[in-house]
Every structure is written in C-alpha cells, then in structure tokens.
Amino acid sequence: MLKESVSPARTAPLEAVSGRLKKSGGVDRIIKRSLQVVNIAFYYLVILSLTFVFLYPLLYMLSKSMMQAQDVADATVQWIPKALSFHNYSLAWRSLNFWGGFTNSAIISFGSAALQIISCSLVGYGFARYRFPGYTLCFVLLLFTFLVPPQTIVVPLYLFFSDLGWINTHLPFVVPSMFGHGLKGALFVLIFIQFYRRMPNVLEEAARIDGAGPFRTYWQIMFPLAKPAMLTVFLFSVVWHWNDNFEPNTFLTTPNFYNLSQRLAMFYGTNNQAAETMSQMTSGSIGMAPTGLNQVMAGCILTILPILILYLFVQRHFVESVERSGIAGE
Amino acid sequence: MKKSRLSMRARYYMEGYSFISLWLIGFLLFMAIPLGRSLYYSFQKLQVSQNGLIASFVGTDHYRAAFTTDVNFLPLLKDTMVSMLTQVPLILIFSLFCAILLNRKLVGKTFFRGIFFLPVIIASGAILSKLMDQGAANLPIFYNENLYSKLSAFIPGDLLETLLQYAESLTLVMWDSGVQILIFLAGLQTISITLYEAAKCDGATAWEGFWKITFPMIMPMMLVNTLFSIVSSFTKADNQMMTHILNVVFKTNDFGYGSAMGWIYFVIIFLILGLVFLLFRKSLSTTEGRK
Numbered sequence: 001m002l003k004e005s006v007s008p009a010r011t012a013p014l015e016a017v018s019g020r021l022k023k024s025g026g027v028d029r030i031i032k033r034s035l036q037v038v039n040i041a042f043y044y045l046v047i048l049s050l051t052f053v054f055l056y057p058l059l060y061m062l063s064k065s066m067m068q069a070q071d072v073a074d075a076t077v078q079w080i081p082k083a084l085s086f087h088n089y090s091l092a093w094r095s096l097n098f099w100g101g102f103t104n105s106a107i108i109s110f111g112s113a114a115l116q117i118i119s120c121s122l123v124g125y126g127f128a129r130y131r132f133p134g135y136t137l138c139f140v141l142l143l144f145t146f147l148v149p150p151q152t153i154v155v156p157l158y159l160f161f162s163d164l165g166w167i168n169t170h171l172p173f174v175v176p177s178m179f180g181h182g183l184k185g186a187l188f189v190l191i192f193i194q195f196y197r198r199m200p201n202v203l204e205e206a207a208r209i210d211g212a213g214p215f216r217t218y219w220q221i222m223f224p225l226a227k228p229a230m231l232t233v234f235l236f237s238v239v240w241h242w243n244d245n246f247e248p249n250t251f252l253t254t255p256n257f258y259n260l261s262q263r264l265a266m267f268y269g270t271n272n273q274a275a276e277t278m279s280q281m282t283s284g285s286i287g288m289a290p291t292g293l294n295q296v297m298a299g300c301i302l303t304i305l306p307i308l309i310l311y312l313f314v315q316r317h318f319v320e321s322v323e324r325s326g327i328a329g330e
Numbered sequence: 331m332k333k334s335r336l337s338m339r340a341r342y343y344m345e346g347y348s349f350i351s352l353w354l355i356g357f358l359l360f361m362a363i364p365l366g367r368s369l370y371y372s373f374q375k376l377q378v379s380q381n382g383l384i385a386s387f388v389g390t391d392h393y394r395a396a397f398t399t400d401v402n403f404l405p406l407l408k409d410t411m412v413s414m415l416t417q418v419p420l421i422l423i424f425s426l427f428c429a430i431l432l433n434r435k436l437v438g439k440t441f442f443r444g445i446f447f448l449p450v451i452i453a454s455g456a457i458l459s460k461l462m463d464q465g466a467a468n469l470p471i472f473y474n475e476n477l478y479s480k481l482s483a484f485i486p487g488d489l490l491e492t493l494l495q496y497a498e499s500l501t502l503v504m505w506d507s508g509v510q511i512l513i514f515l516a517g518l519q520t521i522s523i524t525l526y527e528a529a530k531c532d533g534a535t536a537w538e539g540f541w542k543i544t545f546p547m548i549m550p551m552m553l554v555n556t557l558f559s560i561v562s563s564f565t566k567a568d569n570q571m572m573t574h575i576l577n578v579v580f581k582t583n584d585f586g587y588g589s590a591m592g593w594i595y596f597v598i599i600f601l602i603l604g605l606v607f608l609l610f611r612k613s614l615s616t617t618e619g620r621k
Binding site: 043044046047050051053054055056057058060061119122123125126127129130131132133135138141142145146147148149150151152153154155156157158159160176178179180181185189214218239240243244245246249250261262264265293296297299300303304307308311315316318320 | 342345348349350353356357360364365428434436446447452453454455456460501505557564565575580585588591596599600
C-alpha cells in the first residue's frame with residue numbers, strides 16, 4: 001500500500017532510513033518509545049482531569065463567591081466574574097457572626113481532637129500490647145462502637161446530658177473524647193492499635209530494664225513515637241468535628257452556641273430570604289430566582305477556610321503519616 | 331517460685347486493664363447505658379411533663395408503627411439502601427483506581443495526593459448540602475450538552491435515564507472516596523515490588539499482575555473499605571433517615587418512637603455488615619493461605 005501511494009523516487013531514501021534503523025533495532029525502539037510517551041501522556045491526562053473533579057467544589061465556591069448578583073444571573077459568565085467583588089464575604093461574615101461560630105467550632109474541634117489523641121492513644125496502647133482475660137470481648141465491643149449509628153443512642157444521650165445540665169455547653173463533645181469515645185473515637189483507637197502493634201518490643205524492654213514503670217514507658221517512650229498516628233487522628237478528628245452537623249444540632253440548641261457549620265446551614269443569603277418572603281407573601285406568584293448563591297458560597301468558603309489553612313500546613317506530612325500509621329490494618 | 335510468677339501475670343493483667351480502663355468507663359457511660367436505655371424506651375410511650383418524662387409500656391407498638399403507619403419510614407429506608415447499594419461498589423472501584431494511579435511514580439506526588447483528599451475537608455456536612463442545593467454537586471457535562479436527547483436514539487429511555495443518574499452521582503462518589511483512596515494507597519505500598527518482578531519474569535502482563543497479585547493482596551483493605559463505606563453511607567450528614575429520626579425526636583418529642591426507629595436502623599445495618607463479612611470470609615481465607 002505504501003509503495004503504491006508514494007512515488008518510487010521518494011521511497012528510496014525512506015527505505016534507506018528505515019533500513020538503517022532496522023539494523024540497529026531502531027524502529028522497534030521508536031515505536032516502543034512513542035508508545036511509552038503516549039502512555040505517560042494519557043496517564044497524566046487522566047490524573048489531571050481527576051484533579052479537576054476534586055478541585056471542582058473549591059473552584060466553584062471561589063468563583064461564585066466573588067461574583068456580584070448580575071454575574072450570577074448572566075449566562076455568559078461561567079467561571080470568571082466580570083468584576084471582582086468581596087462584598088459577599090463581608091456580608092456572609094456578618095450574617096454568620098463569624099467569630100462566634102469560629103470560637104465554638106474551634107473549641108469543639110481542637111478540644112476534642114487533643115483529648116482524643118491522648119485518650120485513644122492510651123487505650124490503643126493497652127489493646128496493642130496487653131492480652132488479658134476478656135480481651136476479645138473488649139475488642140469486639142470496640143468494633144461494635146464504631147458501627148453503632150449515632151441515631152440509635154441519640155435519645156438517651158440527649159436525656160443523659162440534659163440531666164447533667166450539659167445541653168448548650170461544649171461538654172457533650174469534650175467529655176466523651178476524654179474517655180476515648182466521641183465522634184469516631186473507636187476508629188482512632190483502631191488507628192493507634194495498628195501503629196503500636198508495629199513498633200518493636202525491644203524499645204519497651206529497654207525502658208523496663210532501665211527501671212521505668214509501664215506508664216512511664218508508655219508516656220516517655222511510646223507516646224512520642226506515635227507522631228504519625230497522632231497527626232492522622234488529629235486531622236481526621238478536627239475535620240470531622242468541624243463539619244459535623246448531627247451532634248451539634250442535637251446538643252447545641254441556642255444560636256449563641258451554634259458552630260460555623262450550623263450557622264452555614266441556616267444561612268441563605270439576604271437575596272434568597274427576600275425572594276422567599278416575596279413568594280410567600282404573593283403565595284408563589286411572584287418568586288424571584290434565588291440569587292443568594294454568591295453569598296452562600298462566600299459563607300461556605302469562610303466556613304472551611306480555617307481547616308483549609310490547617311490542611312495546607314499539615315497536608316504533606318499527613319498523607320505520608322497515614323501510610324505509616326497503619327490505618328489500613330493488617 | 332510459682333507464686334511470684336502468678337503475681338507477675340496478675341500484675342501484667344492489671345496493667346492492661348488500667349490502660350484500657352478509661353475506654354471501658356466511657357463505653358459504659360456513653361455507649362452501653364444509652365444503648366440499653368434506648369432499647370427500653372423503644373417499648374415505652376414517653377411523655378414530657380413538669381416532673382420530667384413519664385413512661386408507659388406500649389410493647390412493640392412503635393416497631394409496628396414504623397412499618398405500617400409511618401408514611402416516611404419505609405421509603406426513606408429504601409432510599410438509604412438503594413443509595414448504599416449503588417454507591418459503595420462505585421466508591422470501591424473508583425478509589426482503587428485512584429490509589430493505583432497515585433501509587434505510580436509521578437511528578438508532584440504529594441501535591442496530587444493532597445488534592446485527592448481535599449473533598450473530605452470541603453465536600454462534607456453543611457457545605458455539601460449547600461452545594462447540592464445549587465446543583466453544583468454534579469459536574470455540568472452530563473446535562474449541559476443535552477446528552478439525553480443525543481443518546482436516546484441509541485439507548486432505550488428508561489435505561490438511559492438510570493445510566494445518566496448513575497453518571498451524575500459519580501461526582502458525589504468521587505468526593506466520598508478520599509479516605510478509601512488513602513486506605514488503598516497504604517495497602518498498595520505494603521505489596522513488595524519483587525512479587526511483580528517475579529511475575530514479569532514468568533511472562534505475566536500488567537493486567538494479569540493486577541488480578542493475580544494486587545487484587546488478592548489488597549483484599550483485607552477491600553474489607554476495611556467496604557465496612558467503612560457502608561457505615562459512612564448510613565451515617566453521613568445528607569442521609570435523610572438521620573434527619574427524619576431527629577425530626578421525630580426533637581420536633582414532635584416522640585422519644586419512644588425515635589428510639590424504636592433507631593433500633594430498626596441499627597439492626598438492619600448490622601445484618602448488612604454481617605452479610606459483607608460472610609461474603610469476604612472466603613476470599614480472605616484464600617489470601618491467608620497464600621501468605
């Protein structure tokens with residue numbers, strides 16, 4: 001086919017070239033090489049498009065939050081607003097009462113995370129290094145607590161905490177964390193168990209020979225070594241507490257105590273409220289298109305900004321430490 | 331001699347117990363007692379009065395009511411099940427795919443891994459529900475290009491609709507799989523490279539390598555991920571069942587009925603998890619033998 005379509009005068013040098021290449025096995029190498037390049041290009045294409053999917057919510061929120069109302073309504077504006085506007089942020093900042101929500105969120109998230117690191121690590125060490133009568137039962141109970149949905153026990157917990165007068169305080173979040181429970185506490189204990197199991201026994205034996213008691217061995221030798229597991233637990237705990245809506249909605253019922261994520265759930269943007277009241281007053285005949293979108297997205301950005309900053313700092317160590325902390329189990 | 335050894339052992343036990351004692355106390359206070367009380371409440375009619383709660387025994391009325399008179403309960407249960415059954419397999423496949431992609435040598439490894447975990451931070455709780463309100467939780471490609479009318483010539487309408495719905499839920503699936511990607515990634519890194527080299531010497535292709543080495547080796551992580559995905563799909567913030575139970579409990583103050591629903595939900599989850607364990611037991615025992 002090639003010979004038919006190309007004139008003989010031009011095929012001659014071509015054949016010469018290919019002949020020269022064939023002698024050194026070059027054609028195979030070129031084919032192999034170009035296949036490799038295509039392969040790598042395809043690989044990066046896939047991974048970059050996935051990256052876009054994962055960045056999409058953030059980009060969407062950022063872009064919409066910068067838009068003014070007319071840009072949101074304008075179909076020709078897709079990603080880049082015609083005029084930058086930070087007005088939405090100041091509006092959302094005030095409506096969310098940012099500092100109030102931030103303080104509540106921070107106390108719950110960071111307080112619980114810190115306590116969970118200490119308590120779950122202690123318990124995890126106990127499970128990892130000791131075999132005592134009833135060990136299997138305790139371990140099964142530990143798995144069990146991971147699987148019980150919070151809905152099942154929310155009623156008695158609510159009554160229990162309200163008997164103690166803890167409703168509308170931060171205690172329902174902090175105290176269970178102190179005992180190695182709280183939000184996903186069982187999972188954190190499991191992470192620490194996996195980590196301590198992988199540590200060599202000789203470390204403790206050496207400390208014991210030097211005369212340290214079990215708790216001193218734990219606190220001075222083993223606990224400081226568990227930094228990768230701690231980082232994993234810390235970030236998971238902070239993030240999950242920060243985004244959690246279920247328990248705060250149950251235990252925090254006055255607006256003063258609302259954390260950021262609750263405030264965001266309440267936040268519709270002023271335009272939306274106007275549209276809603278308008279449509280209620282006219283029993284739905286005049287309903288404006290909801291254009292509070294930009295304000296809501298600004299609220300979203302404000303809500304996640306603190307943990308986004310936190311993630312930015314620990315991200316590099318975090319992903320490595322997940323691999324080393326043995327979250328995956330054996 | 332014998333006596334001292336016994337006391338050594340007793341001391342060892344005591345040390346073990348004291349390490350986990352904190353957790354045991356917490357278990358009693360925040361899990362066992364509430365669980366027992368919620369089971370007790372589920373058989374009672376609880377009424378709020380000035381002297382606190384007044385309970386009267388109603389037997390299994392609440393349980394029957396959930397299945398017979400409550401118009402919301404069964405549809406919500408069905409929705410939760412359907413979304414779990416469709417999403418969990420997708421999450422598993424997708425997160426394994428991502429983990430394999432990320433496990434290869436590539437430029438900017440930490441950067442990509444950081445990005446892939448980002449949705450765990452962003453797309454959860456209140457923010458996810460805000461995004462879903464705006465329809466921003468679906469990538470626009472599936473409806474912007476009028477895919478439905480274009481494809482309806484080739485694929486029958488019903489099938490196409492379910493397919494497109496499936497495709498639309500893909501973004502949510504991707505955002506849900508951050509933790510699972512990390513777990514798979516950690517699992518992949520425990521597989522020794524020599525295994526692949528040996529297989530390659532024996533003439534195995536990459537495809538065969540995946541099914542004969544990678545897949546069986548990460549079976550334990552598959553189990554962990556399946557359990558984790560199921561539990562999180564049942565308890566995540568946009569789960570309608572959770573909202574329903576909260577509404578029943580705190581808007582209508584029907585504590586007894588709320589507890590009963592919680593228990594039904596709990597038992598169903600347990601049955602499903604038990605089923606998963608049974609399914610995995612066979613494949614897990616084969617990997618154990620291989621080690």
